[in-house]
Amino acid sequence: MDTPSWPAEWLRSALSGAVLSIVSEGETYGYVIAQRLADGGMGVVKGGTLYPLLARLEQDGDVTATWREGTSGPGRKYYALTEAGAARLEAHRRDWAAFTEASTAIIMGTRGTS
């Protein structure tokens, strides 16, 4: 499968909402989140970008994290959405939809007459 490579600033603006949304579907950990993003067509998100974002979300109280031991190795850090995170995601989805609709209309030249 072709891995798209979007401009870094596009990814930066879309990433936190996408990560919150993936975590909202159920407790999960970094590597799986990166794979879900890639499979969803957002391109490769490197660990150097993803984990600091997860740490910020955790510090802001949008997600909580729990370490689970594996059979060997360092284990996995699972993230789950908090109530505050769910509220933020809901607001973010509304705003994002409005913003992308408006910007898409302008970019595509389909904006109606003012």
Added chain:
Amino acid sequence: MTERPHTDHTRYTQELAETLDLRDVPADAVAQIVREVESHLVESGEDPVEAFGPVARYADQFAPRSRERGLLTLAVSAGLLGFGGAFLVISGVFGLLDETAELWGLPPWARLVGGAALIATFATMVVVLAVGSRRRAAAWRLGQTGS
């Protein structure tokens, strides 16, 4: 902890731990950041620098470099103050015992008072450093340590 089979990652994670530690990130947070890097590398099989970038730049994401330098400056000046204060006090005591023991033409009592003032400043700086470090540690809420 369980054994770590990927010894080629250890150099990267060790360097990362040292860098974060130097930048005054609390030990608990350092352990978590490093463990998550290990976890990702073990699962993905990626090259550490390829996935996370150079150690210093990855550490920037959690603690800016300026903190490292600022802290070092503070620690060095605190050390100099403590050393200078002790030197002045000792010189003052010798001056009181023996009038020929001079220093910069200052009377012994002035050396004692000056030295005591430097030591007091040193002690205050140590307290400020400790409180600041604890406050930063409290601001780091990187979740539960788990196991």
